[in-house]
Amino acid sequence: MPKELPDISIIIPVLNEEDYILKVLESIALNATSNQIKEILVVDGGSRDQTVKVARGKGVQVITGPKGRAKQMNLGAKIATGQLLYFLHVDSLPPYAFDAKIIDSHIKGFKAGSFQLRFDTSSLFLRFFAWCTKINQPICRGGDQSLFVAKTLFEELGGFNENYVIYEDNEFIGRLYKKTSFKVINDYVQTSARRYLKIGMVRLQYHFAIIHLKHYLGKGPENLYSYYQKNIAL
Template sequence: MRKSDSPEISVIIPVLNEEENLQKLIPYLRQEAGSGEDVEIIVVDGGSSDHSVEVAESFGVRVLSAPRGRARQLNAGARVAQGKILYFLHADSVPPADYDGLILDALENKTQAGCFRLQFDSPSLFLRFFAWFSRFNFPICRGGDQSLFISRELFDTLRGFDERYRVYEDNEFVGRIYRRANFKVLPYELRTSARKYKLNGRFKLQYHFACIHWLYFRGKGPDALYAYYDKYIKQGG
């Protein structure tokens, strides 16, 4: 990768009680980066009650505090990021090897934003079936667990995540990206945790996610989406 005075990619990880995942994810991100100088890692804590902050600080990455809520945390990370490319990643999602090189190659080929295909850390055929659809380049097939890379220029043009959304912030933002720019799904798999499906039940959770999609497409606002989520989906994990 190219050498420069500032990092090429800023990896922004919003966290809330993610000490166990951070202990594995941060070393992995550094190990798989082609050059440590070209990747910076920013952990944005939303008020963890565990040792997430201490774990992140022990690895020497930049740690910020922000009001709880992924949209707020992601925007806070983006404001201080030095990279030309912003890469938003959940703490329980592990990108493919050479993730930074794959992202850089994509951005150099007329792509302004994109993600990886999804794979769950579960043998469930049901989850494998839904993850299979992540290869298709349609907004309905997107989700925050797939991660998101975007040029700093495009992110600023779109004014980042809409902080009114306490849930569905990733889908809302990606929808705006699709309307404005070239989005690409890279043919490499990111592995994410199925913990929320285990907590809520696979069929039940997928049903409620579908209902939230439907509410959004019917024009319901952020408060209505959150009210539904808060009523029907267990939020632990």
């Protein structure tokens, strides 16, 4: 008998994202090709704009919780009822048949994985770093690429570490790599280059590299966040 297909809970953490929430929800609807998306959970951290109103207008479930992406994603995962959790940043748009490709990866034995990355810019500098996401190593991963993980594995690892105000995706993915085989799906999530355009491409990439280095050298979440606040936060 054919194997029963797993269902998917999509979890999108948001905070004042009225300019992007409609785009990502429409992209999900346009690019899904299976009937296995069980729910879309928009987890709001206290938006003061029209984010919640827009999301509810599209008929998805909106959950309100404490601010902080790790906290918001953990809350969404706790409420989610799908066998697979798919964490998606609000400014990252999934590719065509993303759901089928996630399910196919899971059927082939992968309990976690992500897509590769493309930026919505023609910058050669950013195209190079996007190309690096083809490489199946933790240093080449990031939350903008989206992330699928079996709910049982997510719970086994204790979810995202809420001590990390930033770098929560990378820290969790690092633990995934140590625990299981990680799948890099041969397709692309398109993400916004908005932070690079505001801060400066070289400058922002440099500071991201320093944060990676600090984590590698054993610096804790408070140290990473302090550096982020000083050099990146707008």
